[in-house]
Amino acid sequence: xxxxxxxxxxxRAGLPEPEQxxxxxxxxxxxxxxxxxxxxxxxxxYGRETNPTWTHLERAIGELEAPGEEVGTTVFASGxxxxxxxxxxxxxxxxxxxxxxxxxxxxxxxxxxLAAYGVEVRTAPTGGDAQLALLTGAKLLWLESxxxxxxxxCDIRRLVEAAHAAGALVAVDNTLATPIGQRPLELGADxxxxxxxxxxxxxxxxxxxxxxxxxxxxxADVRRWRKVVGAIPxxxxxxxxxxxxxTLHLRIDxxxxxxxxxxxxxxxxxxxxxxxxxGLPTDPSYAVATRQMRRFGSVVSFELADRDxxxxxxxxxxxxxxxxxxxxxxxxxxxxxxxxxDAVAEGFIRFSVGVEDxxxxxxxxxxxxDAAVR
Ligand SMILES: Cc1ncc(COP(=O)(O)O)c(C=O)c1O
Numbered sequence: 001x002x003x004x005x006x007x008x009x010x011x012r013a014g015l016p017e018p019e020q021x022x023x024x025x026x027x028x029x030x031x032x033x034x035x036x037x038x039x040x041x042x043x044x045x046y047g048r049e050t051n052p053t054w055t056h057l058e059r060a061i062g063e064l065e066a067p068g069e070e071v072g073t074t075v076f077a078s079g080x081x082x083x084x085x086x087x088x089x090x091x092x093x094x095x096x097x098x099x100x101x102x103x104x105x106x107x108x109x110x111x112x113x114l115a116a117y118g119v120e121v122r123t124a125p126t127g128g129d130a131q132l133a134l135l136t137g138a139k140l141l142w143l144e145s146x147x148x149x150x151x152x153x154c155d156i157r158r159l160v161e162a163a164h165a166a167g168a169l170v171a172v173d174n175t176l177a178t179p180i181g182q183r184p185l186e187l188g189a190d191x192x193x194x195x196x197x198x199x200x201x202x203x204x205x206x207x208x209x210x211x212x213x214x215x216x217x218x219x220a221d222v223r224r225w226r227k228v229v230g231a232i233p234x235x236x237x238x239x240x241x242x243x244x245x246x247t248l249h250l251r252i253d254x255x256x257x258x259x260x261x262x263x264x265x266x267x268x269x270x271x272x273x274x275x276x277x278x279g280l281p282t283d284p285s286y287a288v289a290t291r292q293m294r295r296f297g298s299v300v301s302f303e304l305a306d307r308d309x310x311x312x313x314x315x316x317x318x319x320x321x322x323x324x325x326x327x328x329x330x331x332x333x334x335x336x337x338x339x340x341x342d343a344v345a346e347g348f349i350r351f352s353v354g355v356e357d358x359x360x361x362x363x364x365x366x367x368x369x370d371a372a373v374r
Pocket of ligand 1: 078104144148175195
């Protein structure tokens with residue numbers, strides 16, 4: 001699998017060896033327990049611990065995260081379940097962790113929880129390398145690159161080297177990029193973590209998450225944590241997630257092409273400011289993004305003059321749903337300030353680009369901008 005192209009790998013990822021009269025991707029196994037006599041040893045004992053549908057999917061995600069390598073992947077009921085599994089399985093009272101101060105808006109909740117458990121939380125913005133000054137004595141460095149919703153990018157390899165030299169582990173939230181856009185383990189990270197609710201599954205119909213690690217001890221910690229808290233995905237969701245992976249490259253390639261076209265079109269509009277897309281050559285993150293990313297993702301962010309202009313823009317869009325989340329096949333956009341959790345301007349828009357025909361999408365955005373500023 002290591003020498004194959006991304007598309008070939010995606011369509012075959014995690015499939016069992018062909019067996020006469022068996023389906024290529026076995027259906028979801030709905031079981032709370034499995035027949036088990038004698039010693040209670042696996043592979044399948046009880047449904048909170050393991051499930052064959054997870055096994056196929058975990059293999060698939062591992063092949064995408066680290067082609068040709070033996071890695072350990074653990075799937076979860078959501079991205080937050082995956083994030084907290086890493087943090088809470090690794091840190092202890094008295095430890096210090098470094099978190100982004102501009103990452104996903106639930107991170108401040110995690111931060112509060114860690115502080116309540118006696119963990120020292122230090123924060124730094126994603127871009128600009130301020131993390132380097134915070135690593136002494138830290139147990140774990142958490143990165144989110146590109147960051148949501150600001151789309152800043154950090155130099156993962158450089159920060160990993162510094163963190164490891166200081167004795168800290170590194171986790172990367174790779175949600176925006178997906179493993180075919182960026183492979184954190186190849187860049188040296190210890191954990192690649194994602195909300196697969198987004199681009200990875202791509203249809204806006206399931207919540208899902210995963211953690212992949214190279215070190216079997218760390219993988220075992222994460223797996224044990226899932227067993228302790230029971231943050232397990234349903235077999236149907238796991239099967240849908242696996243089925244979605246076979247179109248990952250098609251969806252993401254089209255979304256990236258559309259996202260770049262949208263960013264280029266927005267760059268020409270006088271009423272648009274603060275435009276960010278890591279794949280746009282004029283973006284401040286472009287140089288570092290091109291070094292570490294293989295695809296730049298489906299999200300474009302920008303600002304309109306104020307809240308009313310942004311709301312008029314969203315209302316005027318015909319082909320783009322006003323909805324949160326991102327990475328799906330149907331374009332969505334939202335005024336991010338409505339949630340109150342991100343440090344963004346009132347007119348800030350996070351635009352998730354889908355797989356529509358680019359001419360239709362761009363025409364819709366142009367007419368909505370015209371309507372918004374009229
Ligand atoms: C970057 C990032 N990480 C994690 C999450 C949390 O994922 P979930 O909603 O699947 O729990 C999100 C959700 O938007 C996200 O954007």
